[in-house]
Amino acid sequence: MRSRVVYYSRTGATRLLAEALAARTVAESAEITCARYGTGLWGWFQAGRSSWRRDRPAITYDRADDTPDCLLVGSPVWSGVIAAPVRSYLSEISDFPERVGLFLTSEGPPPHPEAEAEIKTLLGRAPDALLAMRAEDVRAGRHMDEIDDFLRDLAMHAAIGS
Ligand SMILES: Cc1cc2nc3c(=O)[nH]c(=O)nc-3n(C[C@H](O)[C@H](O)[C@H](O)COP(=O)(O)O)c2cc1C
Numbered sequence: 001m002r003s004r005v006v007y008y009s010r011t012g013a014t015r016l017l018a019e020a021l022a023a024r025t026v027a028e029s030a031e032i033t034c035a036r037y038g039t040g041l042w043g044w045f046q047a048g049r050s051s052w053r054r055d056r057p058a059i060t061y062d063r064a065d066d067t068p069d070c071l072l073v074g075s076p077v078w079s080g081v082i083a084a085p086v087r088s089y090l091s092e093i094s095d096f097p098e099r100v101g102l103f104l105t106s107e108g109p110p111p112h113p114e115a116e117a118e119i120k121t122l123l124g125r126a127p128d129a130l131l132a133m134r135a136e137d138v139r140a141g142r143h144m145d146e147i148d149d150f151l152r153d154l155a156m157h158a159a160i161g162s
Contacts, residue, residue, distance in 0.1 A: 002069050003028075004068040005029040005030070005072045005074065006073050008033075008059075008075055008089070009074070010039060013135035014074045016138050018072075018074045021103065021147060024151065025070075025072070025151065027068075028068075030063075032059050032061040032085045032086065032088075033059065034058070034088075036057050051079035051083075052079060056084065056087050057084050057085060057088055059085045059088045069098070069099060071096065072103065073103070074086075074102075074103045074105075075105075077104050077108075080114040081118050082115050082118055099157060101128055101130070101131070101153070103131040104130070104131070105138055109134060110133075128154050129154045130153075131150040
């Protein structure tokens with residue numbers, strides 16, 4: 001099974017989780033970049049404004065030609081919803097693979113109902129697995145058990161679906 005991890009990270013927490021997932025699943029990974037949101041105060045302000053407006057900014061990432069068997073998409077939570085660059089990414093995918101997992105990082109504790117509802121809308125269905133972690137836990141390396149649970153959920157879905 002070929003997996004791909006695609007993620008956006010402004011300050012590094014989601015990147016850490018993405019890297020751990022890619023290593024665990026031997027997946028290729030692609031980072032979404034977006035010029036609009038720098039790491040300073042202006043970038044933070046722009047990020048908040050984009051969440052409020054539900055913006056879909058221009059993004060770049062390594063667009064692979066083929067569809068993987070399993071797609072894992074990572075996003076920070078911005079004002080309760082997914083980060084604008086991930087909204088752009090999910091909006092431009094017309095053909096999702098059968099198995100899709102979403103992973104979120106945030107400063108506050110999950111759940112993030114608005115983010116989950118938006119993911120469902122953009123995917124056209126609920127993801128097969130959802131992992132929501134606090135950034136401080138990811139930065140401290142406290143994510144291995146959660147990653148295992150997340151991947152187990154994905155695998156279970158595959159067993160039921162096949
Ligand atoms: C504009 C903005 C809004 C945010 N809103 C929330 C929020 O509503 N709830 C929360 O728990 N964290 C919020 N955060 C914190 C981020 O979700 C958290 O720092 C995340 O792990 C950052 O991921 P990154 O390091 O990959 O960019 C917000 C951060 C930004 C920049």
